[in-house]
Amino acid sequence: MLSTTNAIVLSKLKYRDNDLIVKCYTQEHGVVGFLLNGVLKSKKTNKKVAYFQPLSQIQIVFNYTKTRSLYAIKEVRINNPYTSLHSHILKSAVVLFLSEILTTALQEEEKNEALYSYLETTLLWFDNENEYANFHLLFLLKLTKYLGFYPDTSNIYRSFFNLEDGSFQEREEGKHSISGENLILLKDLLGIKFDALHTIKINAQKRQSFLNMILLYFRLHLGSFRTPKSLQVFNQVFS
Structure with missing residues:
Protein backbone atom coordinates (compact mmCIF):
# COMPACT_ATOMS: atom_id res chain seq x y z
CA MET A 1 0.00 0.00 0.00
CA TYR A 82 12.29 25.44 10.99
CA THR A 83 13.92 28.85 11.24
CA SER A 84 16.13 28.29 14.30
CA LEU A 85 16.06 24.76 15.73
CA HIS A 86 19.00 23.48 13.71
CA SER A 87 20.97 26.72 13.44
CA HIS A 88 20.83 28.15 16.98
CA ILE A 89 23.48 26.43 19.12
CA LEU A 90 21.40 26.25 22.31
CA LYS A 91 18.20 25.18 20.59
CA SER A 92 20.06 22.54 18.61
CA ALA A 93 21.39 21.12 21.90
CA VAL A 94 17.81 20.83 23.16
CA VAL A 95 16.78 19.17 19.89
CA LEU A 96 19.54 16.55 20.11
CA PHE A 97 18.68 15.82 23.73
CA LEU A 98 14.94 15.49 23.14
CA SER A 99 15.41 13.41 20.00
CA GLU A 100 17.44 10.92 22.03
CA ILE A 101 14.71 10.70 24.65
CA LEU A 102 11.96 10.31 22.05
CA THR A 103 13.91 7.60 20.22
CA THR A 104 13.90 5.54 23.41
CA ALA A 105 10.44 6.46 24.68
CA LEU A 106 8.44 6.06 21.46
CA GLN A 107 8.12 2.42 20.51
CA GLU A 108 4.53 2.03 19.30
CA GLU A 109 3.99 0.96 15.72
CA GLU A 110 0.46 2.30 15.45
CA LYS A 111 -1.26 5.58 14.73
CA ASN A 112 -1.59 8.08 17.57
CA GLU A 113 -2.96 11.32 16.18
CA ALA A 114 -2.95 13.15 19.52
CA LEU A 115 0.72 12.37 20.23
CA TYR A 116 1.80 13.34 16.74
CA SER A 117 -0.09 16.64 16.98
CA TYR A 118 1.55 17.35 20.34
CA LEU A 119 5.05 16.82 18.95
CA GLU A 120 4.34 18.83 15.82
CA THR A 121 2.82 21.87 17.52
CA THR A 122 5.24 22.09 20.44
CA LEU A 123 8.32 21.88 18.21
CA LEU A 124 6.95 24.66 16.00
CA TRP A 125 6.27 26.73 19.12
CA PHE A 126 9.84 26.14 20.31
CA ASP A 127 11.21 27.16 16.92
CA ASN A 128 9.57 30.58 17.20
CA GLU A 129 10.33 31.35 20.85
CA ASN A 130 13.18 33.37 22.34
CA GLU A 131 12.62 32.38 25.99
CA TYR A 132 13.00 28.62 26.14
CA ALA A 133 15.31 27.72 29.06
CA ASN A 134 12.61 25.54 30.64
CA PHE A 135 11.02 24.26 27.43
CA HIS A 136 12.44 20.75 27.76
CA LEU A 137 11.04 20.39 31.28
CA LEU A 138 7.47 21.19 30.30
CA PHE A 139 7.81 19.24 27.05
CA LEU A 140 8.81 16.06 28.89
CA LEU A 141 6.21 16.52 31.62
CA LYS A 142 3.37 16.95 29.12
CA LEU A 143 4.73 14.07 27.03
CA THR A 144 3.89 11.69 29.88
CA LYS A 145 0.20 12.33 29.18
CA TYR A 146 0.56 10.60 25.81
CA LEU A 147 2.77 7.83 27.18
CA GLY A 148 0.27 6.89 29.88
CA PHE A 149 1.80 8.11 33.15
CA TYR A 150 0.84 11.76 33.50
CA PRO A 151 0.71 12.78 37.18
CA ASP A 152 -2.66 12.39 38.89
CA THR A 153 -3.48 15.97 39.91
CA SER A 154 -6.63 15.21 41.90
CA ASN A 155 -4.74 15.73 45.19
CA ILE A 156 -2.18 18.24 43.99
CA TYR A 157 -2.37 20.19 47.27
CA ARG A 158 -0.67 17.36 49.19
CA SER A 159 2.92 17.61 50.46
CA PHE A 160 4.64 14.78 48.55
CA PHE A 161 4.65 13.32 45.05
CA ASN A 162 5.33 9.62 44.57
CA LEU A 163 7.23 9.04 41.33
CA GLU A 164 6.46 5.33 41.32
CA ASP A 165 2.67 5.63 41.18
CA GLY A 166 2.42 9.19 39.85
CA SER A 167 0.26 10.58 42.63
CA PHE A 168 0.38 13.28 45.28
CA GLN A 169 0.39 12.00 48.87
CA GLU A 170 0.12 13.32 52.43
CA ARG A 171 3.29 11.61 53.66
CA GLU A 172 6.55 10.29 52.29
CA GLU A 173 6.14 6.72 51.08
CA GLY A 174 8.99 4.72 49.57
CA LYS A 175 12.31 5.94 48.23
CA HIS A 176 10.86 7.81 45.27
CA SER A 177 8.73 10.42 47.05
CA ILE A 178 9.72 14.01 46.36
CA SER A 179 9.11 17.26 48.21
CA GLY A 180 10.73 20.68 48.51
CA GLU A 181 11.77 22.70 45.45
CA ASN A 182 11.17 19.91 42.93
CA LEU A 183 7.63 19.47 44.22
CA ILE A 184 6.93 23.21 44.00
CA LEU A 185 8.24 23.35 40.44
CA LEU A 186 6.26 20.25 39.47
CA LYS A 187 3.05 21.85 40.68
CA ASP A 188 3.89 25.09 38.85
CA LEU A 189 4.54 23.29 35.57
CA LEU A 190 1.42 21.14 35.85
CA GLY A 191 -0.63 24.31 36.00
CA ILE A 192 0.66 26.22 32.95
CA LYS A 193 0.70 26.14 29.17
CA PHE A 194 3.73 26.72 26.96
CA ASP A 195 2.79 30.35 26.34
CA ALA A 196 3.18 31.04 30.08
CA LEU A 197 6.47 29.20 30.43
CA HIS A 198 8.41 32.46 30.63
CA THR A 199 6.85 33.10 34.05
CA ILE A 200 8.81 30.19 35.58
CA LYS A 201 12.09 31.61 36.88
CA ILE A 202 14.65 29.08 38.14
CA ASN A 203 18.43 28.84 38.09
CA ALA A 204 20.53 26.21 36.32
CA GLN A 205 20.96 24.09 39.45
CA LYS A 206 17.22 23.80 40.08
CA ARG A 207 16.63 23.15 36.38
CA GLN A 208 19.13 20.30 36.39
CA SER A 209 17.73 18.81 39.59
CA PHE A 210 14.20 18.81 38.18
CA LEU A 211 15.37 17.29 34.90
CA ASN A 212 17.06 14.45 36.77
CA MET A 213 13.78 13.86 38.60
CA ILE A 214 11.81 13.76 35.35
CA LEU A 215 14.27 11.30 33.80
CA LEU A 216 13.90 9.07 36.86
CA TYR A 217 10.13 9.30 36.43
CA PHE A 218 10.52 8.08 32.85
CA ARG A 219 12.80 5.20 33.92
CA LEU A 220 10.30 4.08 36.54
CA HIS A 221 7.42 3.95 34.07
CA LEU A 222 9.12 2.90 30.83
CA GLY A 223 11.00 -0.35 31.16
CA SER A 224 13.06 0.24 28.03
CA PHE A 225 13.96 3.85 28.82
CA ARG A 226 17.66 4.74 28.98
CA THR A 227 19.24 7.91 30.33
CA PRO A 228 20.34 9.97 27.28
CA LYS A 229 24.06 9.80 26.50
CA SER A 230 23.91 13.52 25.75
CA LEU A 231 22.74 14.42 29.28
CA GLN A 232 26.13 15.52 30.59
CA VAL A 233 26.85 17.73 27.57
CA PHE A 234 23.32 19.11 27.70
CA ASN A 235 23.69 20.09 31.35
CA GLN A 236 27.00 21.81 30.59
CA VAL A 237 25.39 23.85 27.82
CA PHE A 238 22.63 25.06 30.15
CA SER A 239 24.75 25.50 33.29
Missing part, protein backbone atom coordinates in the same frame (compact mmCIF):
# COMPACT_ATOMS: atom_id res chain seq x y z
CA LEU A 2 1.45 3.34 -1.06
CA SER A 3 1.34 5.66 1.94
CA THR A 4 1.87 9.42 2.13
CA THR A 5 2.36 10.63 5.68
CA ASN A 6 3.85 13.43 7.72
CA ALA A 7 6.71 12.35 9.95
CA ILE A 8 9.12 13.62 12.60
CA VAL A 9 12.69 12.37 12.43
CA LEU A 10 13.79 10.73 15.67
CA SER A 11 17.26 9.43 14.81
CA LYS A 12 19.65 8.51 12.03
CA LEU A 13 22.48 6.00 12.02
CA LYS A 14 25.16 5.44 9.41
CA TYR A 15 24.93 1.92 7.97
CA ARG A 16 27.77 0.49 5.91
CA ASP A 17 29.68 3.14 3.94
CA ASN A 18 27.00 5.04 2.11
CA ASP A 19 23.67 4.19 3.72
CA LEU A 20 21.59 5.60 6.56
CA ILE A 21 19.02 3.98 8.82
CA VAL A 22 16.45 6.59 9.89
CA LYS A 23 13.81 6.20 12.59
CA CYS A 24 10.73 8.40 12.28
CA TYR A 25 7.52 8.94 14.18
CA THR A 26 4.87 9.04 11.47
CA GLN A 27 1.41 10.52 11.65
CA GLU A 28 -0.23 7.48 10.06
CA HIS A 29 1.80 4.49 11.30
CA GLY A 30 3.61 5.42 14.50
CA VAL A 31 7.29 4.50 14.66
CA VAL A 32 8.73 3.40 11.29
CA GLY A 33 12.32 2.67 10.26
CA PHE A 34 13.75 3.50 6.83
CA LEU A 35 16.88 2.40 4.97
CA LEU A 36 18.31 5.11 2.71
CA ASN A 37 20.53 3.25 0.28
CA GLY A 38 23.51 5.15 -1.14
CA VAL A 39 22.35 8.48 0.25
CA LEU A 40 25.87 9.35 1.44
CA LYS A 41 27.53 8.46 -1.85
CA SER A 42 25.80 10.39 -4.58
CA LYS A 43 26.24 14.16 -4.69
CA LYS A 44 22.82 14.38 -6.29
CA THR A 45 21.07 12.65 -3.39
CA ASN A 46 23.42 13.79 -0.64
CA LYS A 47 21.45 17.02 -0.18
CA LYS A 48 18.53 14.92 1.01
CA VAL A 49 20.50 13.99 4.12
CA ALA A 50 19.64 17.48 5.41
CA TYR A 51 15.97 16.43 5.44
CA PHE A 52 16.74 13.93 8.19
CA GLN A 53 18.15 16.17 10.90
CA PRO A 54 16.85 15.36 14.40
CA LEU A 55 13.18 16.30 14.88
CA SER A 56 12.81 17.62 11.32
CA GLN A 57 9.20 17.59 10.13
CA ILE A 58 8.95 15.93 6.74
CA GLN A 59 6.43 14.35 4.41
CA ILE A 60 7.33 10.95 3.00
CA VAL A 61 5.91 8.52 0.46
CA PHE A 62 6.64 4.80 0.81
CA ASN A 63 5.10 1.36 0.38
CA TYR A 64 3.74 0.30 3.76
CA THR A 65 3.01 -3.39 4.42
CA LYS A 66 3.29 -3.86 8.23
CA THR A 67 5.59 -6.85 7.66
CA ARG A 68 8.92 -5.09 7.21
CA SER A 69 11.34 -3.66 9.75
CA LEU A 70 12.88 -1.17 7.31
CA TYR A 71 11.30 0.58 4.35
CA ALA A 72 12.58 2.46 1.32
CA ILE A 73 11.42 6.04 0.84
CA LYS A 74 10.07 6.90 -2.59
CA GLU A 75 9.66 10.64 -2.06
CA VAL A 76 10.54 13.07 0.73
CA ARG A 77 10.14 16.78 1.30
CA ILE A 78 10.31 19.19 4.22
CA ASN A 79 6.83 19.66 5.63
CA ASN A 80 7.26 22.38 8.28
CA PRO A 81 10.63 24.14 7.85
Whole structure:
Protein backbone atom coordinates (compact mmCIF):
# COMPACT_ATOMS: atom_id res chain seq x y z
CA MET A 1 0.00 0.00 0.00
CA LEU A 2 1.45 3.34 -1.06
CA SER A 3 1.34 5.66 1.94
CA THR A 4 1.87 9.42 2.13
CA THR A 5 2.36 10.63 5.68
CA ASN A 6 3.85 13.43 7.72
CA ALA A 7 6.71 12.35 9.95
CA ILE A 8 9.12 13.62 12.60
CA VAL A 9 12.69 12.37 12.43
CA LEU A 10 13.79 10.73 15.67
CA SER A 11 17.26 9.43 14.81
CA LYS A 12 19.65 8.51 12.03
CA LEU A 13 22.48 6.00 12.02
CA LYS A 14 25.16 5.44 9.41
CA TYR A 15 24.93 1.92 7.97
CA ARG A 16 27.77 0.49 5.91
CA ASP A 17 29.68 3.14 3.94
CA ASN A 18 27.00 5.04 2.11
CA ASP A 19 23.67 4.19 3.72
CA LEU A 20 21.59 5.60 6.56
CA ILE A 21 19.02 3.98 8.82
CA VAL A 22 16.45 6.59 9.89
CA LYS A 23 13.81 6.20 12.59
CA CYS A 24 10.73 8.40 12.28
CA TYR A 25 7.52 8.94 14.18
CA THR A 26 4.87 9.04 11.47
CA GLN A 27 1.41 10.52 11.65
CA GLU A 28 -0.23 7.48 10.06
CA HIS A 29 1.80 4.49 11.30
CA GLY A 30 3.61 5.42 14.50
CA VAL A 31 7.29 4.50 14.66
CA VAL A 32 8.73 3.40 11.29
CA GLY A 33 12.32 2.67 10.26
CA PHE A 34 13.75 3.50 6.83
CA LEU A 35 16.88 2.40 4.97
CA LEU A 36 18.31 5.11 2.71
CA ASN A 37 20.53 3.25 0.28
CA GLY A 38 23.51 5.15 -1.14
CA VAL A 39 22.35 8.48 0.25
CA LEU A 40 25.87 9.35 1.44
CA LYS A 41 27.53 8.46 -1.85
CA SER A 42 25.80 10.39 -4.58
CA LYS A 43 26.24 14.16 -4.69
CA LYS A 44 22.82 14.38 -6.29
CA THR A 45 21.07 12.65 -3.39
CA ASN A 46 23.42 13.79 -0.64
CA LYS A 47 21.45 17.02 -0.18
CA LYS A 48 18.53 14.92 1.01
CA VAL A 49 20.50 13.99 4.12
CA ALA A 50 19.64 17.48 5.41
CA TYR A 51 15.97 16.43 5.44
CA PHE A 52 16.74 13.93 8.19
CA GLN A 53 18.15 16.17 10.90
CA PRO A 54 16.85 15.36 14.40
CA LEU A 55 13.18 16.30 14.88
CA SER A 56 12.81 17.62 11.32
CA GLN A 57 9.20 17.59 10.13
CA ILE A 58 8.95 15.93 6.74
CA GLN A 59 6.43 14.35 4.41
CA ILE A 60 7.33 10.95 3.00
CA VAL A 61 5.91 8.52 0.46
CA PHE A 62 6.64 4.80 0.81
CA ASN A 63 5.10 1.36 0.38
CA TYR A 64 3.74 0.30 3.76
CA THR A 65 3.01 -3.39 4.42
CA LYS A 66 3.29 -3.86 8.23
CA THR A 67 5.59 -6.85 7.66
CA ARG A 68 8.92 -5.09 7.21
CA SER A 69 11.34 -3.66 9.75
CA LEU A 70 12.88 -1.17 7.31
CA TYR A 71 11.30 0.58 4.35
CA ALA A 72 12.58 2.46 1.32
CA ILE A 73 11.42 6.04 0.84
CA LYS A 74 10.07 6.90 -2.59
CA GLU A 75 9.66 10.64 -2.06
CA VAL A 76 10.54 13.07 0.73
CA ARG A 77 10.14 16.78 1.30
CA ILE A 78 10.31 19.19 4.22
CA ASN A 79 6.83 19.66 5.63
CA ASN A 80 7.26 22.38 8.28
CA PRO A 81 10.63 24.14 7.85
CA TYR A 82 12.29 25.44 10.99
CA THR A 83 13.92 28.85 11.24
CA SER A 84 16.13 28.29 14.30
CA LEU A 85 16.06 24.76 15.73
CA HIS A 86 19.00 23.48 13.71
CA SER A 87 20.97 26.72 13.44
CA HIS A 88 20.83 28.15 16.98
CA ILE A 89 23.48 26.43 19.12
CA LEU A 90 21.40 26.25 22.31
CA LYS A 91 18.20 25.18 20.59
CA SER A 92 20.06 22.54 18.61
CA ALA A 93 21.39 21.12 21.90
CA VAL A 94 17.81 20.83 23.16
CA VAL A 95 16.78 19.17 19.89
CA LEU A 96 19.54 16.55 20.11
CA PHE A 97 18.68 15.82 23.73
CA LEU A 98 14.94 15.49 23.14
CA SER A 99 15.41 13.41 20.00
CA GLU A 100 17.44 10.92 22.03
CA ILE A 101 14.71 10.70 24.65
CA LEU A 102 11.96 10.31 22.05
CA THR A 103 13.91 7.60 20.22
CA THR A 104 13.90 5.54 23.41
CA ALA A 105 10.44 6.46 24.68
CA LEU A 106 8.44 6.06 21.46
CA GLN A 107 8.12 2.42 20.51
CA GLU A 108 4.53 2.03 19.30
CA GLU A 109 3.99 0.96 15.72
CA GLU A 110 0.46 2.30 15.45
CA LYS A 111 -1.26 5.58 14.73
CA ASN A 112 -1.59 8.08 17.57
CA GLU A 113 -2.96 11.32 16.18
CA ALA A 114 -2.95 13.15 19.52
CA LEU A 115 0.72 12.37 20.23
CA TYR A 116 1.80 13.34 16.74
CA SER A 117 -0.09 16.64 16.98
CA TYR A 118 1.55 17.35 20.34
CA LEU A 119 5.05 16.82 18.95
CA GLU A 120 4.34 18.83 15.82
CA THR A 121 2.82 21.87 17.52
CA THR A 122 5.24 22.09 20.44
CA LEU A 123 8.32 21.88 18.21
CA LEU A 124 6.95 24.66 16.00
CA TRP A 125 6.27 26.73 19.12
CA PHE A 126 9.84 26.14 20.31
CA ASP A 127 11.21 27.16 16.92
CA ASN A 128 9.57 30.58 17.20
CA GLU A 129 10.33 31.35 20.85
CA ASN A 130 13.18 33.37 22.34
CA GLU A 131 12.62 32.38 25.99
CA TYR A 132 13.00 28.62 26.14
CA ALA A 133 15.31 27.72 29.06
CA ASN A 134 12.61 25.54 30.64
CA PHE A 135 11.02 24.26 27.43
CA HIS A 136 12.44 20.75 27.76
CA LEU A 137 11.04 20.39 31.28
CA LEU A 138 7.47 21.19 30.30
CA PHE A 139 7.81 19.24 27.05
CA LEU A 140 8.81 16.06 28.89
CA LEU A 141 6.21 16.52 31.62
CA LYS A 142 3.37 16.95 29.12
CA LEU A 143 4.73 14.07 27.03
CA THR A 144 3.89 11.69 29.88
CA LYS A 145 0.20 12.33 29.18
CA TYR A 146 0.56 10.60 25.81
CA LEU A 147 2.77 7.83 27.18
CA GLY A 148 0.27 6.89 29.88
CA PHE A 149 1.80 8.11 33.15
CA TYR A 150 0.84 11.76 33.50
CA PRO A 151 0.71 12.78 37.18
CA ASP A 152 -2.66 12.39 38.89
CA THR A 153 -3.48 15.97 39.91
CA SER A 154 -6.63 15.21 41.90
CA ASN A 155 -4.74 15.73 45.19
CA ILE A 156 -2.18 18.24 43.99
CA TYR A 157 -2.37 20.19 47.27
CA ARG A 158 -0.67 17.36 49.19
CA SER A 159 2.92 17.61 50.46
CA PHE A 160 4.64 14.78 48.55
CA PHE A 161 4.65 13.32 45.05
CA ASN A 162 5.33 9.62 44.57
CA LEU A 163 7.23 9.04 41.33
CA GLU A 164 6.46 5.33 41.32
CA ASP A 165 2.67 5.63 41.18
CA GLY A 166 2.42 9.19 39.85
CA SER A 167 0.26 10.58 42.63
CA PHE A 168 0.38 13.28 45.28
CA GLN A 169 0.39 12.00 48.87
CA GLU A 170 0.12 13.32 52.43
CA ARG A 171 3.29 11.61 53.66
CA GLU A 172 6.55 10.29 52.29
CA GLU A 173 6.14 6.72 51.08
CA GLY A 174 8.99 4.72 49.57
CA LYS A 175 12.31 5.94 48.23
CA HIS A 176 10.86 7.81 45.27
CA SER A 177 8.73 10.42 47.05
CA ILE A 178 9.72 14.01 46.36
CA SER A 179 9.11 17.26 48.21
CA GLY A 180 10.73 20.68 48.51
CA GLU A 181 11.77 22.70 45.45
CA ASN A 182 11.17 19.91 42.93
CA LEU A 183 7.63 19.47 44.22
CA ILE A 184 6.93 23.21 44.00
CA LEU A 185 8.24 23.35 40.44
CA LEU A 186 6.26 20.25 39.47
CA LYS A 187 3.05 21.85 40.68
CA ASP A 188 3.89 25.09 38.85
CA LEU A 189 4.54 23.29 35.57
CA LEU A 190 1.42 21.14 35.85
CA GLY A 191 -0.63 24.31 36.00
CA ILE A 192 0.66 26.22 32.95
CA LYS A 193 0.70 26.14 29.17
CA PHE A 194 3.73 26.72 26.96
CA ASP A 195 2.79 30.35 26.34
CA ALA A 196 3.18 31.04 30.08
CA LEU A 197 6.47 29.20 30.43
CA HIS A 198 8.41 32.46 30.63
CA THR A 199 6.85 33.10 34.05
CA ILE A 200 8.81 30.19 35.58
CA LYS A 201 12.09 31.61 36.88
CA ILE A 202 14.65 29.08 38.14
CA ASN A 203 18.43 28.84 38.09
CA ALA A 204 20.53 26.21 36.32
CA GLN A 205 20.96 24.09 39.45
CA LYS A 206 17.22 23.80 40.08
CA ARG A 207 16.63 23.15 36.38
CA GLN A 208 19.13 20.30 36.39
CA SER A 209 17.73 18.81 39.59
CA PHE A 210 14.20 18.81 38.18
CA LEU A 211 15.37 17.29 34.90
CA ASN A 212 17.06 14.45 36.77
CA MET A 213 13.78 13.86 38.60
CA ILE A 214 11.81 13.76 35.35
CA LEU A 215 14.27 11.30 33.80
CA LEU A 216 13.90 9.07 36.86
CA TYR A 217 10.13 9.30 36.43
CA PHE A 218 10.52 8.08 32.85
CA ARG A 219 12.80 5.20 33.92
CA LEU A 220 10.30 4.08 36.54
CA HIS A 221 7.42 3.95 34.07
CA LEU A 222 9.12 2.90 30.83
CA GLY A 223 11.00 -0.35 31.16
CA SER A 224 13.06 0.24 28.03
CA PHE A 225 13.96 3.85 28.82
CA ARG A 226 17.66 4.74 28.98
CA THR A 227 19.24 7.91 30.33
CA PRO A 228 20.34 9.97 27.28
CA LYS A 229 24.06 9.80 26.50
CA SER A 230 23.91 13.52 25.75
CA LEU A 231 22.74 14.42 29.28
CA GLN A 232 26.13 15.52 30.59
CA VAL A 233 26.85 17.73 27.57
CA PHE A 234 23.32 19.11 27.70
CA ASN A 235 23.69 20.09 31.35
CA GLN A 236 27.00 21.81 30.59
CA VAL A 237 25.39 23.85 27.82
CA PHE A 238 22.63 25.06 30.15
CA SER A 239 24.75 25.50 33.29
